Amino acid sequence: MAAIIDTDEIDPWAPRRNPDLxxxxxxxxxxxxxxxxxxLPHAILLAGPRGIGKATLAFRFARWLLARPAEEDGxxxxxxxxxLAIDPDHPVARxxxxxxxxxxLTVERSWDPKRKRLKGEIVVDDVREIAxxxxxxxxxxxxxxxxxxGADEMNRNAANALLKILEEPPxxxxxxxxxxxxxxxxxxxxxxxxTITLQxxxxxxxxxxxxxxxxxxxxxxxxxxxxxGEGSIGRALELADAGGIPLYRAIGGLIxxxxxxxxxxxxxxxxxVARGEDDAAxxxxxxxxxxxxxRLAIGAAEEQPRAAFPGEESLLLRLGQGRVDRxxxxxxxxxxxxxxxxxxxxxxxxxxxxxxxTLEAASR
Numbered sequence: 074m075a076a077i078i079d080t081d082e083i084d085p086w087a088p089r090r091n092p093d094l095x096x097x098x099x100x101x102x103x104x105x106x107x108x109x110x111x112x113l114p115h116a117i118l119l120a121g122p123r124g125i126g127k128a129t130l131a132f133r134f135a136r137w138l139l140a141r142p143a144e145e146d147g148x149x150x151x152x153x154x155x156x157l158a159i160d161p162d163h164p165v166a167r168x169x170x171x172x173x174x175x176x177x178l179t180v181e182r183s184w185d186p187k188r189k190r191l192k193g194e195i196v197v198d199d200v201r202e203i204a205x206x207x208x209x210x211x212x213x214x215x216x217x218x219x220x221x222x223g224a225d226e227m228n229r230n231a232a233n234a235l236l237k238i239l240e241e242p243p244x245x246x247x248x249x250x251x252x253x254x255x256x257x258x259x260x261x262x263x264x265x266x267x268t269i270t271l272q273x274x275x276x277x278x279x280x281x282x283x284x285x286x287x288x289x290x291x292x293x294x295x296x297x298x299x300x301x302g303e304g305s306i307g308r309a310l311e312l313a314d315a316g317g318i319p320l321y322r323a324i325g326g327l328i329x330x331x332x333x334x335x336x337x338x339x340x341x342x343x344x345x346v347a348r349g350e351d352d353a354a355x356x357x358x359x360x361x362x363x364x365x366x367x368r369l370a371i372g373a374a375e376e377q378p379r380a381a382f383p384g385e386e387s388l389l390l391r392l393g394q395g396r397v398d399r400x401x402x403x404x405x406x407x408x409x410x411x412x413x414x415x416x417x418x419x420x421x422x423x424x425x426x427x428x429x430x431t432l433e434a435a436s437r
Contacts (some may be wrong), residue, residue, distance in 0.1 A: 086286060088128035088222075089179070090170040092161040095282055095306075096274045097130055102155035103269065104134050108141075114267040115242040116250065118224070121271035123253040124307015128222050130271070131249040132169065133157045135177055135218045138247070140165040175212040178203065181222040195223060197230040203238055207246045217246045224250035225257040232259050239265040273304025282306045287313050294318055297382040301364060315357040320346075321382070324361055327429060329388055331436040339429055347421035355421050359411050362428055366407060369393050370400035392436055403435045 094101060100119075107113045119127045137157040159166055168174040180199050182191045203219050211217050221227075227235065239248070239262060250266060252258060274282075279299035283290055283306070290298070290313065301317065302309030312318075323342050327335060346354040368379040373393030378386045393400065407428055414424045 088132045089172070091129050091132070092158070092166070094126065094129055094133055094156065094158075095278050097126055097271050098156060100130060100269050100271055101133070101157045104130075105137070105155040105157055108138060113247065115246060116239055116248040116266040118250045118252055118255070118258075118263065118266040118268040119271060120252045120255045120268055122273055122303075122305055124302070124305035124309075124311070125271055125273055126306070127251045127253075127271055128220070130157075131220045131222070131251050135220060135249065136163075136166050136169050138216050138218065139169070139174060139176055139213070141215065176215065176217050178206045178217075178219045179222060180219060182226060193226075195221070195227040195231050197228070197234050200227065200231040200234040200238075203235070203248075207238065207243050211245060215245075217243075218249065219247070220249045220251065222251045224252045224262075225254045232262060236262055236265075274306060275304070276300065279304065279306050279309055283309055283313070286310060293383055297321070300379075300381040301361070312357065312361075315353045317357055317361060320354065320358050321361050321365075324358070324365060325382070325385065325388070328365065328392070328432065331392065331433055334429060334433045339426065343422040343425040346425065352421075355425075358425065359428070363404065363407055363411075366400060366404045366432070370397060370404055373397045373400060396435070399435050403431055406431055 104117075119131055121127055134157055136159055140159050140163055161167075165174065169177055172179070180195065180203065182193070182195055183199055184190075185192045200221075206219065207217055209217065221235070224235075236259065242248070248266075250262075255263065255268070276296075276299050279302055280295050283295045283298060286306075287295075287310070298309040298312055298317065301312055301321070323338075327339055327342065330338075342358075346358045364381075368381070369389055369392060372379040372389050373395075374397045378389035378393065380386045380389060410424065410427060410431070413419065414421075
């Protein structure tokens with residue numbers, strides 16, 4: 074069995090523990106109806122952008138199914154509602170949260186002990202465990218459920234191993250595939266699954282979750298992160314934890330100096346994200362820079378600035394007016410620069426400098 078690093082202690086809102094589902098009520102109700110009708114498919118693909126609650130829904134559905142045999146009576150009896158909720162103190166919920174339910178298997182990227190981080194993909198050994206798991210008798214007389222969290226992260230061998238399982242699924246087995254990028258999945262896998270596409274969360278839903286997860290955020294910062302997260306609470310939290318707010322403000326300050334960049338400040342910013350082995354700040358800066366240019370181009374096209382934080386409207390109007398094509402070209406140039414930087418390991422500081430010089434040239 075591949076080694077699993079349990080992050081539950083540092084992430085109390087991990088999907089296997091999270092009792093709340095924000096948004097996706099229609100999908101939850103559809104899953105409940107399918108189960109109660111006896112027409113539940115053997116494989117369900119939950120698709121949509123990263124960080125919107127797909128894994129939370131998968132674990133919620135798994136808990137609900139595993140608890141159903143004992144739903145009629147007792148303190149922890151399930152209500153006949155279509156939101157798939159069960160009491161967090163239900164024995165099934167507790168065992169799922171602790172990775173201790175014998176009828177639920179989670180497949181995800183495993184830990185690389187040499188590099189001391191998660192592997193970049195789900196490998197074939199991770200998937201091979203599913204076949205043996207499905208051929209065991211359910212310990213509690215119900216479903217045997219596998220959740221593949223990040224099914225699009227399977228490499229080719231892992232995907233082919235999963236395909237063999239999907240071709241002859243055993244009775245009473247259910248596969249829940251959480252997928253961030255459907256286009257990366259084998260068409261033969263997609264064709265054997267019922268796909269449920271989840272939409273991004275509404276801005277007010279992301280703000281509510283941010284207040285729950287990061288209560289110290291100011292209202293303006295929570296709103297800004299929600300807009301930068303584009304409907305993904307996962308992305309908004311990543312930005313909050315990676316110093317996204319001060320980085321974004323640093324970007325805004327530099328862009329605000331256009332068409333004449335403050336070169337001293339630019340070098341200081343580039344130095345701050347280019348040093349050290351941890352590339353989180355560097356990656357976050359590049360992502361935020363692309364986000365700013367994206368909103369600049371869209372706002373210019375719509376003649377309505379798309380500000381993330383208060384005070385940006387005038388800057389977006391000044392830079393975007395009459396320059397839609399120019400900013401689209403800049404966006405394409407930055408994407409090409411960042412891809413090339415990854416491919417040939419360009420100097421990080423120079424990449425940051427070149428990106429801002431591209432903005433400077435376009436603003437004149």
